[in-house]
Amino acid sequence: MNWILLIIAGLFEVAFAACLGKAKEVSGTEAAWWYTGFLICLSVSMLLLVKVSRELPIGTAYAVWTGIGAVGTVLVGIIxxxxxxxxxxxFFISTLIASIVGLKLVSN
Structure with missing residues (x-):
């Protein structure tokens, strides 16, 4: 269950980065909504990371969380x-994915 929550936390990291990207493209009230989305996604992502780090090794949890965020953010940027x-x-995104999978495989 902790690994599922960690993946969800990583997806919320992607979402908060995407909100930042959208906020810089607009202004006024629309930007305020994107910044609000950023704060909500950031909060959910951090809370889930804190929760899973109680059970999973922090080094592994943080590396997987940031890896999901990095890969997802690059893909969102491209798409x-x-x-x-x-x-x-x-190529380097692929090597990052392989590293994330490797960390999962060697973790208890």
Missing amino acids: FFKEPATFWRL
């Missing part, structure tokens, strides 16, 4: 913000 999908970007 929604039209950032470049170069070979080297995708």
Whole structure:
């Protein structure tokens, strides 16, 4: 169950980064809504990380959480913000995914 919560926490990390990306593209009330979404997603993500770190090793939990956030944020950037999908970007994202999977496999 902790691994599922950790994945959800990582997805909320992706969401708070996406909210920041959208907030910088708009202004006024719409930006305020995106910043509100950022604060909500940040809070949920952190609370879930705190919860799972009580059971999972903090080094593993934090690395997986940030890895999910990094991979997800890059993919959101490519898909929604039209950032470049170069070979080297995708190569290093792939190595990051392999590292996350590796940490999961060697953790108790």
